[in-house]
Amino acid sequence: MVGGHVSVTVNASSNVYIGIAAPSSMGDGFSGEWQYEVAASIDAPYHEYNFREPADAFVFLVDSDTTSALFVTDNLTLSDAGDEDYERWMRAGNPFQLFAYSYNMTGIKGMERSYCGLLNAWNEEPTSQVSGMTTRGLGHKPKEQFYVMGLNGSTPYHAFPVMYGNSTAAGPGVVGGGGQVWSPVNFTTKAGEYAPRIGIVNMHGR
Numbered sequence: 001m002v003g004g005h006v007s008v009t010v011n012a013s014s015n016v017y018i019g020i021a022a023p024s025s026m027g028d029g030f031s032g033e034w035q036y037e038v039a040a041s042i043d044a045p046y047h048e049y050n051f052r053e054p055a056d057a058f059v060f061l062v063d064s065d066t067t068s069a070l071f072v073t074d075n076l077t078l079s080d081a082g083d084e085d086y087e088r089w090m091r092a093g094n095p096f097q098l099f100a101y102s103y104n105m106t107g108i109k110g111m112e113r114s115y116c117g118l119l120n121a122w123n124e125e126p127t128s129q130v131s132g133m134t135t136r137g138l139g140h141k142p143k144e145q146f147y148v149m150g151l152n153g154s155t156p157y158h159a160f161p162v163m164y165g166n167s168t169a170a171g172p173g174v175v176g177g178g179g180q181v182w183s184p185v186n187f188t189t190k191a192g193e194y195a196p197r198i199g200i201v202n203m204h205g206r
Contacts, residue, residue, distance in 0.1 A: 004114030005049045005181070016040075037116055039178055047178035049113040058182040059098065059161045062145075066153035066190045071098060072134070073161065075141035089142035094131045095167040098146040100159045101125070108158075115179020118160055127151065154191035158184040 010016060022034045039046030052058050062070040073096065079086040099122040101108050107124060111117025128149040133142055151157065161184075166176035 003049070003112035004110055004117045005047065007045050007048065035116070037178075041175065043175045045178075046176065047115060048176065048180045050180060050182045052183040054183075057185055059146075059159065059185050061159075061185055061187045064151075064187060064189050066192070067151050068147065068149045069100075069151060069157075069159075069187060069189065070145065070147050071159065071185070072137060072145040073143045075139050075143060077142055078139070079141075081135075086142060090133050090135075092133065092142075092167060094133075094144065096131070096144050096146075096161055096163050098129060098131070098148060098159050098161055100127050100148050100151065100157050102152065103156045103158065112158075112160070112184070113181055115162055115164070115181050118162060118181065119179070151189050153189050156186065156188045158186055160184045 018038060018040075020036055020038070037047070050058065057074070059071050059073050062072055064070070076089045077085045081087075099118050101121065105121065105125065107121040108118060111121065129146055130149075131144055131146045134145050135142060136145075137143060148159070161182040163180045164170045165174060165178070166180075170177045
């Protein structure tokens with residue numbers, strides 16, 4: 001298990017048994033209970049971690065000031081306006097979320113690839129955000145943008161793109177209905193009396 005997530009594909013012709021054991025020691029300063037969610041599917045992984053190299057990131061920082069930051073995803077489709085897939089993404093609303101945590105938040109240590117772990121930590125210290133679809137930027141294709149607020153100045157953060165479900169449905173009984181996590185984008189908010197350049201963002205801009 002890496003970062004709170006493991007995914008295994010096996011060829012099975014008989015029963016498959018799964019065993020889970022908590023680490024024997026977590027070192028000083030750690031206490032509490034472990035929680036696990038186990039899912040099995042014959043179609044596709046229920047939970048998924050999508051690794052991306054920094055040069056091939058899924059989400060990009062557009063700009064930031066002392067207390068907020070603006071991000072945008074990569075193109076979600078290469079279809080042209082009017083095509084079914086293009087219009088489906090533009091109607092998708094807010095399929096993704098962006099969980100931002102400061103570097104010194106210990107609640108996500110060892111949970112960096114776990115949707116449930118990241119969600120629980122974010123619920124404890126949520127950041128305010130506004131998000132929506134846009135076609136601004138490279139290729140003028142559908143993307144989701146996020147305006148994250150309530151950050152601290154001169155502070156390094158991890159921002160994890162996540163999605164509950166598969167963009168059309170979610171939950172038990174749905175193929176890919178669990179949580180998906182992408183590699184984080186790392187950024188640092190501005191220091192001092194930096195004048196914000198982000199302004200008010202139209203979250204449904206073409």
